[in-house]
C-alpha cells in the first residue's frame with residue numbers, strides 16, 4: 287500500500303496559491319489529503335528532498351512540463367460516456383433534428399463542436415456518436431469535434447481512445463458494436479473505430495490561455511470543468527465561450543453547474559444547457 291503524505295501547515299495554502307494563479311483553480315480544504323497523497327506519489331524517488339523543495343521549484347523556475355505534471359496532481363479526470371444523457375437528448379431534438387429537417391441550416395453542412403475539458407475522451411466520442419445517430423444521413427455532414435484538455439495524461443488517453451469495460455458499459459450495446467472494436471492488445475478493452483476518430487481532433491490546451499482556434503463553434507460542451515474555478519475566472523471563461531459560439535449555438539455545462547448570476551446573455555433552454 288502507498289504510504290500517506292500529510293501536508294504541513296502552509297504547504298496546502300502554497301499549492302492553492304499556485305493553482306489559482308496558473309489555472310484559476312479554487313482548491314478547497316476537502317482536497318487537502320487527496321493532493322497530499324498524489325504529491326507524495328509524484329515526489330517519491332524524485333530529485334526533490336521533500337514537498338517544500340518541490341514547491342520552491344514550482345514557485346520559482348519550474349518548466350512547462352513540470353507544471354503540467356503538477357496540474358495532473360490537482361486535477362480530476364472523472365468522466366463517462368453519455369454522462370448527463372439529457373444534454374445529448376437535447377442536441378438530438380433541438381439541434382440536429384431541425385437541421386436535418388432543413389428548419390435551420392449551417393453553411394456547407396458544417397458542424398463544429400468543441401469539447402472543452404474533454405478528459406480521456408468519453409465526451410467527444412459521445413458527441414460524435416450522438417451526431418451520427420441523430421442525423422439520418424450522418425455521413426453527408428461535415429461534423430468535426432475539437433477535444434481539448436490541459437492534462438497530458440488525459441490527452442494521451444483521449445488520443446489512444448482505448449477504454450476499459452467499466453467505461454464501455456455506459457454505451458448502448460448496439461452503438462458499441464457499430465463504433466468500437468475489441469482491442470487486439472487487451473481483450474478487456476475496446477478501441478474507438480475510424481468513424482469516430484476521423485471526426486475528433488485532440489489537443490492539449492489550457493483554457494486560461496490564448497485559444498489558437500478562430501471558431502465559430504455550433505456546440506460547446508464545457509462540463510464539470512469550471513466547478514473547480516473561482517468566480518471571476520468562470521465569468522471570464524463563459525464570456526469567451528459566448529464570443530466563439532455561432533448565433534443560436536448550444537453551450538452545455540455540467541448538470542451540477544449553472545450560469546445564473548453570471549452577466550452573460552445566454553438563454554437558458556434546459557437545466558445546464560444554454561443558447562446564444
Ligand SMILES: C[S@@+](CC[C@H](N)C(=O)[O-])C[C@H]1O[C@@H](n2cnc3c(N)ncnc32)[C@H](O)[C@@H]1O
Pocket residue numbers: 309361362363364365366369402403404405406409434435436437440491492493494508509510511540
Ligand atoms: C472532471 S473532468 C470533466 C470531463 C468531461 N467534460 C465530463 O464532464 O465528463 C475535468 C477536466 O477538466 C480539465 N481541466 C481543468 N482545468 C483546465 C484548464 N485550465 N484547461 C483545460 N482543461 C482543464 C481537467 O484536466 C479534467 O480532465
